[in-house]
Amino acid sequence: MEKELFDQKRAPIYEALQTFRNMRVVPFDVPGHKHGRGNPELTDFLGEQCVGIDVNSMKPLDNLCHPVSVIREAEMLAADAFGAAHAFFMVGGTTSAVQSMVLSCCKRGDKIILPRNVHRSVINALVLCGAIPVYVNPEVDKRLGISLGMSRAQVKKAISAHPDAVAVLANNPTYYGICSDLRAIVKMAHDAGMVCLVDEAHGTHFYFGDKMPVSAMAAGADMTAVSMHKSGGSLTQSSLLLTGENISAGHVRQIINLTQTTSGSYLLMSSLDISRRNLALRGKDVFRKVVEMADYAREEINAVGGYYAYGSELINGDSIFDFDPTKLSVHTRDIGLAGIEVYDILRDEYDIQIEFGDIGNILAYLSIGDRMQELERLVSALAEIRRRYQRDPSGLLSQEYIDPEVVSSPQQAFYAEKKSIPLHESAGYVCSEFVMCYPPGIPILAPGERITREILDYIEYAKEKGCSMTGPEDPKIEYINVLEEDGRADESVV
Template identity: 75%
Template sequence: MNPLDQTRAPIYEALEQFRKMRVVPFDVPGHKRGRGNPELTKLLGETCVGMDVNSMKPLDNLCHPVSVIREAEELAAGAFGAAHAFLMVGGTTSAVQSMVLSVVKRGEKIILPRNVHRSVMGALVLCGAVPVYVNPECDERLGIPLGMKVSEVERAIRANPDAKAVLVNNPTYYGICSDLKSIVDLAHKNGMVCLADEAHGTHFYFHENLPVSAMAAGADLAAVSMHKSGGSLTQSSLLLAGPNISGGHVRQIINLTQTTSGSYLLLSSLDIARRNLALRGREEFQRVIQMAQYARQEINDIGGYYAFSKELVNGDSVYDFDVTKLSVNTLDIGLAGIEVYDLLRDEYDIQIEFGDLGNILAYLSIGDRPREIERLVGALSEVRRRFGKKGAALMKQEYIEPQVAASPQRAFYAPHRSLPLEETEGMVCSEFVMCYPPGIPILTPGERVTREIIDYIQYAKAKGCSMTGPEDPDITRLNVLQAWKEEPHGILV
């Protein structure tokens, strides 16, 4: 048997074989192939609940795979050009956190952009590493952060030669890509590993006209969100590793936090999705590229909207652009992105990925069809005609440079008190505040609360952004450190 025969799906095949055996279950899960929960069986179907099984010898074990899961991981590594691949059932959050925890520990530095997903900052809370931020440039018209400039990464490395790793978004939520290959080379030249949060870049591996993938660029670890553009079930993901990373060590880190009861529904979906992409990915993503390009042209022809693309590329802070991302700026029609997001859902039954203060993102992938594109374009035209305004004073800046006073771990676990939001100016936050999606924190533990941040939070709330993170679900109060004195030597770890 050829282990790199991409026509195979070993986990799915093992489940099919197991289903034919009619094994009597005296193990978990307790619904016993759905018989104990008929309502669930009616909802999901007998095939689904029948494959919701426990780890056993014929089906392998996710914590220490030796047979079908191991084969599926080898096939995934081959399909993505990695030395190792790990099937993840805790979402790309789990993959990102395992990636970070594999390379840095308490007190060690990691160089990264501030516009990272909350999972990265959560990893720093867990391990105690110290962030060194490379603040991105912003596009003034769009109000979005761009990529990491190579010169800024180099400056951060020179200032922090003891840093252990550099982390890059590949791409950002909006489709912006940094010069990943140059950043990888720079990190390696200085004895650091390079990590890529590739939650929104699964498709990069399957088409030559898309930005370079992390593994092709030589990155050491990459978290790949298969359920986003790859077609697997929600919460399933991959963690990829290059040849200079110990697969055994990464497995140990994964097993610190990942469940010992891996869902075979998620695992088999990863297996089948990988097979589909390996066999048909290029053809499918060529179709997605064409749909996205058509949609951009149609949306820009409406007037008022700006569906941006490769014209943003400047060879540095926007080194490349993911043309499958249908990102649209809405400010010129007098509506915040979140307002257009709400109107599309409430008035036209169209659910897009997210809306922020100035932009919306319609996520296109292998399951989309031209008829849905036409419906989206028509609805956007109607939104402009029915709800558009002129001269509305709208906030557009999406990135606020942080003032870091303590490591995320130190601030998260330090004694704190709850104060009304308006009274927290100048204090050090001990919790997260973010709009979700996209899940990029406005505040993380250890950052100082400024007037600009308070105004931003209040404006985002007023516009209807879904705010998450704080202990107070209404975001009227924030947890801040009880007592704080400035340290002469920088960030407290």
């Protein structure tokens, strides 16, 4: 596709599906519901238009594993819209994009520099490939109890101590809206001969909004995973993997095809195609309105008293280099309620579903589909919750992030001989599985980390407050898998 043919008004997959719908093709292929006829209850629930385009790969519709026509054109348009050399449509969520990104750069024994407060998908990738994490423990805002970005000094120190590392990975932004100095991190990585990877799950709007923090591609990163389904408006589980000029697109495609389905959903792919077109044509205006709504909500919530809806005033030029203005993060601890308690009250008593609540904060995720009247409803509900439920905050835990003691690589610990013991008896053992609150999906414990009394107290507190705990083999999280032999690994892990 020549440069002059990058017409962002086009949506090639959508157009091909429209043509297919009008052809009245007789289906002797999969899926077995045959355009919905074989599953009338599903058709009634989702609608004929939806199930009618839930089809298999065929020549006119291209193939996600090896795109040569309409999917290739759609990916090229996405790359152009996001300022990337290549874009890959991902139908396994940003988890799949993050894992493909890491697996493209790291193999067994390679070191990768990254913050410990990463999404579990990053550590899952290390379990799969056997790479060794070099953790940069983030600074913590003690008042808010949240982990911050990667400071330049910490990254520089890690690179200096581990010049043989192959990659540096950054979260940008964090769930709470905190951004690192991405340009500086990219430069430090490149100067050391390392690639720079970015988990940009919550940063789709950085590419289209005005006066936003710098995007990964604009900062010169080599690869980034972007959750189009979060702030970009596509269907859940659809995502993009973007790469820069110095990354082999053919190699990345091979890595993606190791784990991604060979039966790519055209519902998900068309939603990526249509959403990219929407953002390219209208994103700047749309996200300007989102920022205006977020600014209004922050001002109103702070006027209620007790809460702290934080924003760009936190910027310190380093570990909080910038702030995502669309993020409506609210500290709740000063009214005597954990964030998860406010989360539950909003849902159960006010029919308001926010993104998540942790032990000290809530996040209301604002994006292209929000309206001002719904924000006013949220503000009113928070004011009423404060009036009805406020209590003495003494005794509430405040810190969300606990520095881990890493004993072995995630892969070694995950596949090692293990035993199941009661959680309350596990202090001192090395964990062989994950424990986390979801969302946000940042592990409290990851395979290979020492279990401490502080961590156990945190887990019990989070369970008591009603956080949704995931990860362990035991669904009740009363037992935990630990290494049979508590010896330090031969591998050097930081």
